Amino acid sequence: MAQHVTTLHPERATAGGCSASGCGSKPDKLAHLPEAIRAKVKDHPCFSEEAHHHYARMHVAVAPACNIQCHYCNRKYDCSNESRPGVVSELLTPEQAVKKTLAVAATIPQMTVLGIAGPGDPLANPERTLATFRELSAKAPDIKLCVSTNGLALPELVDAICEHNIDHVTITINSIDPEIGAQIHPWIFWKNRRIKGIKAARILIEQQQKGLEMLAERGVLVKVNSVMIPGVNDQHLKEVSRVVKAKGAFLHNVMPLIAEPEHGTFYGLMGQRGPSHDELQALQDACAGDMAMMRHCRQCRADAVGMLGEDRGAEFTQDKIDTMEIDYAAAMERRAAVHAEIEAKRQAQRAAPPQTPNQAFVSVASIPRRRAELPSRSASRPLRIAVASSGGGLINQHFGHAREFLVYEADEQQVRFVGTRRVEAYCSGGDTCGEAETALAGTLRALDGCEAVLCSKIGIEPWDALEAAGIAPNGEHAMEPIEDAVAAVYAELSANGQPGERIADAALSA
Structure with a gap:
């Protein structure tokens, strides 16, 4: 999959062979892939960064047991406010999981993918995992099936994976050096024995590499997840990326x-720190090369439902599903129509010429103009620009409602997506607005390093706080495609050295 870029200059040719200014269209970022692979990833929100703006996914928690221990993992139940791997609110039987999948797919037609990712390891629970996939293959043939695994049991189950039409597999590979691996995984359960230390790490690595090669030979798309642990495997992951690419991995996700x-978790209790945003991006860039990097991962719960970055799981608890009448044949027809509409919109966005910056999205005659007093910018360096979006590839979310910001990096040649920043919503309505000051301070910390933030609307208070932090607030590109807007703002900041005249309206309060 090509790196997510938008051409800003006519000398940068698009995938279609004509320049952005010459033909007035944007490149198809999957154009270089064979058609069979394009079909697998074009609507997969995890395997395609572009697709994640438009399509949803869900995980079903049917696999409680795990066959390895990781120092970064503590599997909990009934932790609905946590969003991290291994956390679930309900453990399901295969039958319950199938019914839930049908209910979600009928209710959320944008859903394209069903994955099993825990809360333990799906392949350490092969009967429950494969029974779920077997039923879904028969009852919901329009849904892509995915599985995530640590890889220890993978080689023995590759045939079963292929038999059940699972053509997307994620393997978590944190090292290819047993000495480093032993610092991350203290033990494995292998052939009815618990094995510890370097010996355990060596077995795990051998199984992971063997399984990866077997899947690649069978034409299964493999994404490799790696957890970046500063001081443990951060420098080593560059070698991991090189090796897994050589063995056939399609995508690498450094988390x-x-x-x-x-x-x-062990690491949490021992004070092991996580990486900064800059450290993570630097490592992802170093691993990239010719290897496609996933930068839009949200490290989802094992029972996540909805678009990446949101969780609608509370709408689909077992008691609610038990009362639902599901006509999945009718739902499939509706889903097909919705998917066709999405693809038509994506094609229209690619065909549309890059938009010029709007002067404002509200009347300039009725409100005062203000100038943000920010440091001058140099066009010789990239600028990071944060975006509030609720999906569709558009700038369509109020600053105060955002629970995450998409971060793009722009320079004279391209706009590229570099990651996400989670935040607490500044304003959720009702009594929660009393805590807005604390949430806003957290948002400002999360946006550190960004030089502008684009949203559909923003109030006076957060506007002033952003300016004071050296971040240019911008509400002038509401409902515009993200990359066009980022390109326009980069051009303005670079040309003017100041963000130019901005517009704020007290009526647009957060």
Whole structure:
């Protein structure tokens, strides 16, 4: 999959062979892939960064057991406010999981993918995992099936994976050096024995590499997840990326360690820190090369539902599903129509010429103009620009409602997506607005290093706080495609050295 870029200058040719200014269209970022692979990833929100703006996914928690221990993992139940791997609210039987999948797919037609990712390891629970996939293959043939695994049991189950039409597999590979691996995984359960230390790490690595090669030979798309642990494997992951690419991995996802003490993990209790945003991006860039990097991962719960970055799981608890009448044949027809509409919109966005910056999205005659007093910018360096979006590839979210910001990096040649920053919503309505000041301070910390933030609307108070932090607030590109807007703002900041005249309206309060 090509790196997510938008051409800003006519000398940069698009995938279609004509320049952005010459033909007035944007490149198809999957154009270089064979058609069979394009079909597998074009609507997969995890395997395609572009697709994640438009399509949803869900995980079903049917696999409680795990066959290895990781120092960054503490599997909990009934932790609905946590968003991290291994956390679930309900453990499901295969039958319950199938019914839930049908209910979600009928209710959320943008859903394209069903994955099993825990809360333990799906392949350490092969009967429950494969029974779920077997039923879904028969009852919901329009849904892509995915599985995530640590890889220890993978080689023995490759045939079963292929038999059940699972053509997307994620393997978590944190090292290819047993001495480093032993610092991350203290033990494995292998052939009815618990094995520790370097010996355990060596077995795990051998199984992971063997399974990866077997899947690649069978034409299964493999994404490799790696957890970046500063001081442990951060420098080593560049070699991991090189090796897994050589063995056939399609995509590499370098994720930050989650190690807050309240999660109760070994690393959290021992004070192991996670990486900064800059450290994570630097490592992802170093691993990239010719290897496609995933930068839009949200490190989802094992029972996540909805678009990446949101979780609608509370809408689909077992008691609610039991009362639902599901006509999945009708739902499939509706889903097909919705998917066709999405693809038509994506094609229209590619065909549309890059938009010029709007002067404002509200009347300039009725409100005062203000100038943000920010440091001058140099066009010789990239600028990071944060975006509030609720999906569709558009700038369509109020600053105060954002629970995450997409971060793009722009320079004279391209706009590229570099990651996400989670935040607490500044304003959720009702009594929660009393805590807005604390949430805003957290948002400002999360946006550190960004030089502008684009949203559909923003109030006076957060506007002033952003300016004071040296971040240019911008509400002038509401409902515009993200990359066009980022390109326009980069051009303005670079040309003017100041963000230019901005517009704020007291009526647009957060």
